[in-house]
Amino acid sequence: QSALTQPRSVSGSPGQSVTISCTGTSSDVGDYNYVSWYQQHPGKAPKLMIYDVSQRPSGVPDRFSGSKSGNTASLTISGLQAEDEADYYCCSYAGRNTWVFGGGTKLTVL
Amino acid sequence: EVQLVESGGGLVQPGGSPRLSCGASGFSFSTYSMSWVRQAPGKGLEWVSAISGGGATTYYADSVKGRFTISRDNSKNTLYLQMSSLRAEDTAVYYCAIGGYCTSTACRGRFDSWGQGTLVTVSS
Numbered sequence: 742q743s744a745l746t747q748p749r750s751v752s753g754s755p756g757q758s759v760t761i762s763c764t765g766t767s768s769d770v771g772d773y774n775y776v777s778w779y780q781q782h783p784g785k786a787p788k789l790m791i792y793d794v795s796q797r798p799s800g801v802p803d804r805f806s807g808s809k810s811g812n813t814a815s816l817t818i819s820g821l822q823a824e825d826e827a828d829y830y831c832c833s834y835a836g837r838n839t840w841v842f843g844g845g846t847k848l849t850v851l
Numbered sequence: 852e853v854q855l856v857e858s859g860g861g862l863v864q865p866g867g868s869p870r871l872s873c874g875a876s877g878f879s880f881s882t883y884s885m886s887w888v889r890q891a892p893g894k895g896l897e898w899v900s901a902i903s904g905g906g907a908t909t910y911y912a913d914s915v916k917g918r919f920t921i922s923r924d925n926s927k928n929t930l931y932l933q934m935s936s937l938r939a940e941d942t943a944v945y946y947c948a949i950g951g952y953c954t955s956t957a958c959r960g961r962f963d964s965w966g967q968g969t970l971v972t973v974s975s
Binding site: 744773774775776777779785786787788789792793798830832834837838839840841842843844845 | 886888895896897898901910912946951952953958960961962963964965966967968
């Protein structure tokens with residue numbers, strides 16, 4: 742499968758909101774509600790932030806939210822904080838127990 | 852507290868066959884599916900393989916099918932990835948993670964917790 746399409750970078754000032762898009766196809770994002778989002782700080786392991794499109798694991802601030810429309814999923818971070826600066830990856834189930842990730846988006850907090 | 856600790860990485864010659872291990876603690880290992888996900892230097896994440904909780908069912912990305920074998924020893928709370936016929940493009944940090952497995956009746960559609968990763972460098 743081809744990687745999901747994410748913007749290479751987004752930025753925002755502290756307190757603002759940013760949205761990161763993740764575009765797939767009708768065979769992955771559009772066909773399943775198993776979209777998840779991961780935050781990765783430099784040199785660290787990824788951390789699950791959103792699963793099943795819009796569910797937040799315990800411990801993840803409610804500033805992080807997810808949604809999906811058609812073949813595009815989105816991660817919105819409101820009330821940006823300096824510690825949110827990281828790389829973000831989306832992931833979708835693609836059928837037959839295979840998974841496809843996005844190329845990643847670098848979030849810069851100005 | 853969930854802990855996943857990978858080991859077995861290092862410098863490997865092209866065509867080599869290292870085995871990665873992932874020791875798990877802090878959760879009921881045998882009841883969870885497990886996956887391997889890799890990340891080439893400076894690149895994004897790529898799902899590699901998944902295995903059911905009991906170990907009977909396995910899945911692979913096309914890029915590694917026929918070359919990598921995932922397995923687990925639930926008595927030792929350990930996940931493995933046997934790699935073979937390694938190529939330069941297999942150079943990556945390999946992470947083990949909980950989840951990433953769907954059946955016809957249930958799906959753990961995410962990778963809940965991740966280890967710190969182990970770097971495999973394929974070079975002569």
